[in-house]
Structure formats: structure tokens, C-alpha cells
Amino acid sequence: MENLMFCYQCQETAGSTGCTRLGVCGKNPQVAAMQDLLVWVSKGISEITTRLRKEGKPVSKDANHIITLNLFTTITNANFDDEAIVAKIQETLDARAELLNMLDDKSGLSEAATWNADKSDWDSKSRIVGVLSTENEDIRSLRELITYGLKGLSAYSKHANVLKEDNEEVDAFLQRALAATLDDTLSVDELVALTLETGKYGVSGMAMLDGANTSTYGNPEVTSVNIGVGKKPGILVSGHDLRDLEMLLEQTKGTGVDVYTHSEMLPAHYYPEFKKYDNFVGNYGNAWWKQKEEFESFNGPILMTTNCIVAPKDSYKERIFTTGASGFPGCAHIPGSIGEEKDFSAIIEMAKKCDSPIEIETGSIVGGFAHAQVIALADKVVDAVKTGAIKKFVVMAGCDGRAKSRNYYTDFAEALPKDAVILTAGCAKYKYNKLNLGDIGGIPRVLDAGQCNDSYSLAVIALKLKEVFGLEDINDLPIVYNIAWYEQKAVIVLLALLSLGVKDIHLGPTLPAFLSPNVTKVLVENFGIAGIGTVEDDINLFFGEQK
Structure with missing residues (x-):
């Protein structure tokens, strides 16, 4: 057929x-x-x-x-x-x-x-x-x-x-x-x-x-983000578009409606310009694929600014609004071309009539380690490397997803030697950013640079370390790459790293289906691209046999 x-x-x-x-x-x-x-x-x-x-x-x-x-x-x-x-x-x-x-x-x-x-x-x-x-x-x-x-x-x-x-x-x-x-x-x-x-x-x-x-919006700075809820009704903003978030925050000032980020919008909290909004409360929930349960409990309207929509349940579908490149049949779409001011009044008016979000967790998570912030800490980081307090950095950027096989990344993060630091960007971080992994001399063991869009920071950090240590080859840095991928923004991040000469990148939980055997062979032979194995085998591969 x-x-x-x-x-x-x-x-x-x-x-x-x-x-x-x-x-x-x-x-x-x-x-x-x-x-x-x-x-x-x-x-x-x-x-x-x-x-x-x-x-x-x-x-x-x-x-x-x-x-x-x-x-x-x-x-x-x-x-x-x-x-x-x-x-x-x-x-x-x-x-x-x-x-x-x-x-x-x-x-x-x-x-x-x-x-x-x-x-x-x-x-x-x-x-x-x-x-x-x-x-x-x-x-x-x-x-x-x-x-x-x-x-x-x-x-x-x-x-x-x-x-x-x-x-x-x-x-x-x-x-x-x-x-x-x-x-x-x-x-x-x-x-x-x-x-x-x-x-x-x-x-x-x-x-x-x-x-x-x-x-x-200013350079991201180290920020502790609330993951609890307030008592006012709220609007949940998902996706990646910071301009949409800015317009919504401006329009919700003084309305009695709080604004929360979801999934890839979490890093908005790291930008100084967004901290001036008193009703910008915190982050609600986890990675995109959990939205069916988390959107249900949020109670208020949800604005999807870009990709990462999961087909909504009927129980909350009328609370979903899309804008920009996003869209879903039966969900209201907020129009607005580049340079135009969007009108979010329909979302705000709906929010006023909704209950406040149901609390699903409490506490806070720390992020904001984009390149300017890490470079500002460069002396501290370099000293930690030189003294052996930090033996390796592990780039675990990329995407999260529904497959149970992705629990590998949680287990891998927990199994890392205590002298390893994770560099991350993208929603892959939700597999480990709420673990209690501690710090090394005040340097958190999970350094979150931001959205998948912010993977550039990881490249800048690597190039800066290469310069500081006086290395000829970026692959001589104490950095290993164990990246989770899901969609096409992860593809351009991979290609960007290859163009910078980075080799021996591991991709999971599976290699892309669109790579033919011959093309895969080219990537393996020229760049050392590989998949993932078991947590134990990969820890031993990256760090040597563990005692």
C-alpha cells in the first residue's frame, strides 16, 4: 500500500x-x-x-x-x-x-x-x-x-x-x-x-x-528561579520567543494576572530586563512533553509562542493560544507580523476568570550561565581545572522527549564523577536540573546556558577555555559531548559544532533516521560521531574505569 x-x-x-x-x-x-x-x-x-x-x-x-x-x-x-x-x-x-x-x-x-x-x-x-x-x-x-x-x-x-x-x-x-x-x-x-x-x-x-x-534584554546572569506558584490567576508562556513574552508582560502590568514560564521559556528569567516585572512569578512544570498533565493543573490560559505543542486535551484546549509560527486547529491564534505589536487582551481577560495554578512543586532552580557569566567566572573555573577540582566538563545540551530511553540522561548525570561539571542548554536539562548534584568550590555542577537557541554560549565557552589554556585544538579541552536530540534545532547545533572542528560527539537516544548508512559512515570516520551505550559503559568511556 x-x-x-x-x-x-x-x-x-x-x-x-x-x-x-x-x-x-x-x-x-x-x-x-x-x-x-x-x-x-x-x-x-x-x-x-x-x-x-x-x-x-x-x-x-x-x-x-x-x-x-x-x-x-x-x-x-x-x-x-x-x-x-x-x-x-x-x-x-x-x-x-x-x-x-x-x-x-x-x-x-x-x-x-x-x-x-x-x-x-x-x-x-x-x-x-x-x-x-x-x-x-x-x-x-x-x-x-x-x-x-x-x-x-x-x-x-x-x-x-x-x-x-x-x-x-x-x-x-x-x-x-x-x-x-x-x-x-x-x-x-x-x-x-x-x-x-x-x-x-x-x-x-x-x-x-x-x-x-x-x-x-541584557546578558543573562546567575538567577534562582521560583518553581512554586502564587495565589493570583496566571498565564503560562511556552516556546522560545522572548519578544512575545516581553509584549505579554507589558500588557499584564497592573492587571492582577501573574505570568509563568514553561519548558524552553525558563531562561527568560536569567535576563536582567525581565526582572523588572513584578508579576513575572516563576517557572511552572518541566519539559514540553509533560504539558498534557501540567497544562491541566495550571488552570489558566497558555500561550504557545513557537514549536513544542502536544495535541491538547479537550479539557484545556480552549485555554491554548498560539502565535507566530505555531498553530493548532481549534485553538485561537494571535496574529502579528515582525515589528507589529500583538494584542494579548483575549488571553489576559480569560486569565482573570480562571483559578490560580495548582502547585505541583516548590523550591527553586538556578541558571543563567551563558557565556558572559561564565567568562566573568573564568578565573574561578580555570583555577578549579588547574587544581584538579574540576576534571572534565560534559556538554549535555539538546532536547528532552517522551521515550523512556531518555531516562539514560538522568542516570548518566547522577553517575558522573563528583569532579565533573555539566554544561547544558535546551530542554534536555529537565532530565537533571532538579537533581541535587551540588557544586565544586561554589561552581554549580549544572551550568545552564539557556534555551536550545543559546547553545552558541557553549561554543563560546569552549573557545574561550581553549584560548585561556593555550591549546591548538578544541578537542584537547577537558570537554566531552553527550547530547540528546529531538528536532531540527538540535541538527543545526550539531552541524555548528562540527564546523568548529569538534569531534567525538555522542548523540542519543538514537541516531537520526535520516542518516543513511553511507552518510553515517562519513560522519563516524571524519568526526567520530557515535550513539550512546549503557550509562556504565559511557561513564567508563568518557572518564576511564570507575572504582
């Missing part, structure tokens, strides 16, 4: 091979089909913008933003609303037509750059332009690896764009690389080179976002 869909972009893909009837994430075949079509027409418009630049003609920020937001919309767990995706396809086709008219040389363009059809034909076209349209397994693997990296890069770009930061070089590369995945003349070697170049621009994209965040 012909597959209804095919998607293998996330770690939870069915059978570690691909979702073919319904996405493990919850997306249905129609949504999957429209996402495939949206990616395909985004490749087509990118082919045109790339050629326009070669002709010396400027490409507008609006066009750049359309392509970026399109890719972000197709990230795992971001948008399940096929009507919203259809609207983006139409917007892209309209923008593409205008750009095509600006092009002097229209010869040799791909079908993705010229296709136009009645909406009644969109479904049939979507079924033949997806992942499996590339027959050669290795070419397909590399094209998807690049595309998923670009999806991750699009997330960083979009968050920077809403803070009025753009990087034309990053946009131009993203579009050039996206268009290149249509080029049947490119060899495996050329696609491998483009994959590493994607990582290089991933570093640039992360640096852009880091600059946008810190120039707007």
Missing part, C-alpha cells in the same frame, strides 16, 4: 525509520502533505532570490522573512493547522511571482520555482515532492540533513528578526543552500561540503540571535 505520508525529521519517528500513516508528533497526512509542499515552494522561491542576488539585485527583508517563517512553521511540533499552512503556501506563491518578474534570466529554473496550479491540484502535487522524491538514498540523506539544519537556522533567524536584527549573509546562504537541494547535478562530496557550510552559518545565526537577545 502506498504511504499516506513520509516524515523522519525528528528523533521519535516511528520505528526509527519514518512516520507513514500518522506522525508520532500527532500531525495527520494532510498536514504533512501541506508541509512538504510549503518546503518545496520555499525551495523554489529561494532559487529565484539566489539568482536575483547573482544579478546584483536586492532581496527584501519581507521576502527573507517569508522563507524563514515557512521553514520554522514546518519544524516538529510547531504547526498542525493545515489551513494556516495553505495560507503560507499562497503567500509564498504570490511573493514568488513578484520576484520572478524582477529576474532577467529565467532560463533553467526548476519546477519548484515556476509551478503554479489551482488549489484543487495542490494535494496531488504535495504527494510527489516530499522526502521520497529523491530516489538515491545518500543524496536524499544529505539533502534532508541540510534542510533540517536550515530549519533550525530559520528558528534562530526568526527570533532575531523580531528583535529587529537581520543578517543578509545568513539569509542569502539559507536560500542558496535550500535551492541547492533541488540541484540534481550536485555530488555526494559537494553536498557534504554544503552540510558543513550549513554548520558554519549556523554559528553565524546563533551569534546574531545572541547579540539580539543580549542587546535587548
Whole structure:
């Protein structure tokens, strides 16, 4: 029987091979089909913008933003609303037509750059332009690896764009690389080179976002975040978009409504600018995948600013609001383009009528160890390394997820030698950030740099330590990499690390399904990429036989 869909972009893909009837994430075949079509027409418009630049003609920020937001919309767990995706396809086709008219040389363009059809034909076209349209397994693997990296890069770009930061070089590369995945003349070697170049621009994209965040909200600082609740009604903000959170906090001032972060929004508490809001109470809950139980008990409305939506239960679905790239059928969507002020009054008015959150835990957790803060502590950290108090750093950044196999990361953190310090970013930290792992001479054994978007900090810290210790090779640092991945932002982080020359990275709980055996072999032989084993075996591998 012909597959209804095919998607293998996330770690939870069915059978570690691909979702073919319904996405493990919850997306249905129609949504999957429209996402495939949206990616395909985004490749087509990118082919045109790339050629326009070669002709010396400027490409507008609006066009750049359309392509970026399109890719972000197709990230795992971001948008399940096929009507919203259809609207983006139409917007892209309209923008593409205008750009095509600006092009002097229209010869040799791909079908993705010229296709136009009645909406009644969109479904049939979507079924033949997806992942499996590339027959050669290795070419397909590399094209998807690049595309998923670009999806991750699009997330960083979009968050920077809403803070009025753009990087034309990053946009131009993203579009050039996206268009290149249509080029049947490119060899495996050329696609491998483009994959590493994607990582290089991933570093640039992360640096852009880091600059946008810190120039707007200040450098993150060590912060103790409350994980209990207050007595007032609240709004829970999930996802990654700091600008959405800022607008909501401004609009809730003096309303009697408290604001809480959830999952990847936790690191907002580390930024000085957000500390001025008296109603910014704390963090509620854990990683994204627990939201069905935690959203139920929160009682108030929830704002999803980006990806990480789990199909909501009917009992709280009417309390879910989406905005930006996110969407779910039946949930209210708050509109607002880049640069526009969003109106959150509907969420605030609902919150006023809700009960206060049910307390699910008490206490606090500490974070805020982004690069500026760690570098400020550099003398203390270096002394701890030189005296042997800290023997190794373990980068455990990345994503959390539902699979029981991810308990490995909790067990691994607990089994670490007492002279090891965890460097983390992303929601993977929820596997161990509430453990009592103690400190080393006042340095906490879990240093949380922030969101997955803040993985740049981990690279900056590594490069700074390399400089301080006078090392020639970043791999000579006392740092090991044991990273959990789930979706496409983790892919761009991986490619960014590879572009910086980092080797021997371990990925889990499984290696990506989109890596063909031959592509996996290239990554293993050239970069030492590996999976995870048992906790005991991996501890012995990284630290030597433990007594």
C-alpha cells in the first residue's frame, strides 16, 4: 500500500525509520502533505532570490522573512493547522511571482520555482515532492540533513528578526543552500561540503540571535528561579520567543494576572530586563512533553509562542493560544507580523476568570550561565581545572522527549564523577536540573546556558577555555559531548559544532533516521560521531574505569 505520508525529521519517528500513516508528533497526512509542499515552494522561491542576488539585485527583508517563517512553521511540533499552512503556501506563491518578474534570466529554473496550479491540484502535487522524491538514498540523506539544519537556522533567524536584527549573509546562504537541494547535478562530496557550510552559518545565526537577545534584554546572569506558584490567576508562556513574552508582560502590568514560564521559556528569567516585572512569578512544570498533565493543573490560559505543542486535551484546549509560527486547529491564534505589536487582551481577560495554578512543586532552580557569566567566572573555573577540582566538563545540551530511553540522561548525570561539571542548554536539562548534584568550590555542577537557541554560549565557552589554556585544538579541552536530540534545532547545533572542528560527539537516544548508512559512515570516520551505550559503559568511556 502506498504511504499516506513520509516524515523522519525528528528523533521519535516511528520505528526509527519514518512516520507513514500518522506522525508520532500527532500531525495527520494532510498536514504533512501541506508541509512538504510549503518546503518545496520555499525551495523554489529561494532559487529565484539566489539568482536575483547573482544579478546584483536586492532581496527584501519581507521576502527573507517569508522563507524563514515557512521553514520554522514546518519544524516538529510547531504547526498542525493545515489551513494556516495553505495560507503560507499562497503567500509564498504570490511573493514568488513578484520576484520572478524582477529576474532577467529565467532560463533553467526548476519546477519548484515556476509551478503554479489551482488549489484543487495542490494535494496531488504535495504527494510527489516530499522526502521520497529523491530516489538515491545518500543524496536524499544529505539533502534532508541540510534542510533540517536550515530549519533550525530559520528558528534562530526568526527570533532575531523580531528583535529587529537581520543578517543578509545568513539569509542569502539559507536560500542558496535550500535551492541547492533541488540541484540534481550536485555530488555526494559537494553536498557534504554544503552540510558543513550549513554548520558554519549556523554559528553565524546563533551569534546574531545572541547579540539580539543580549542587546535587548541584557546578558543573562546567575538567577534562582521560583518553581512554586502564587495565589493570583496566571498565564503560562511556552516556546522560545522572548519578544512575545516581553509584549505579554507589558500588557499584564497592573492587571492582577501573574505570568509563568514553561519548558524552553525558563531562561527568560536569567535576563536582567525581565526582572523588572513584578508579576513575572516563576517557572511552572518541566519539559514540553509533560504539558498534557501540567497544562491541566495550571488552570489558566497558555500561550504557545513557537514549536513544542502536544495535541491538547479537550479539557484545556480552549485555554491554548498560539502565535507566530505555531498553530493548532481549534485553538485561537494571535496574529502579528515582525515589528507589529500583538494584542494579548483575549488571553489576559480569560486569565482573570480562571483559578490560580495548582502547585505541583516548590523550591527553586538556578541558571543563567551563558557565556558572559561564565567568562566573568573564568578565573574561578580555570583555577578549579588547574587544581584538579574540576576534571572534565560534559556538554549535555539538546532536547528532552517522551521515550523512556531518555531516562539514560538522568542516570548518566547522577553517575558522573563528583569532579565533573555539566554544561547544558535546551530542554534536555529537565532530565537533571532538579537533581541535587551540588557544586565544586561554589561552581554549580549544572551550568545552564539557556534555551536550545543559546547553545552558541557553549561554543563560546569552549573557545574561550581553549584560548585561556593555550591549546591548538578544541578537542584537547577537558570537554566531552553527550547530547540528546529531538528536532531540527538540535541538527543545526550539531552541524555548528562540527564546523568548529569538534569531534567525538555522542548523540542519543538514537541516531537520526535520516542518516543513511553511507552518510553515517562519513560522519563516524571524519568526526567520530557515535550513539550512546549503557550509562556504565559511557561513564567508563568518557572518564576511564570507575572504582
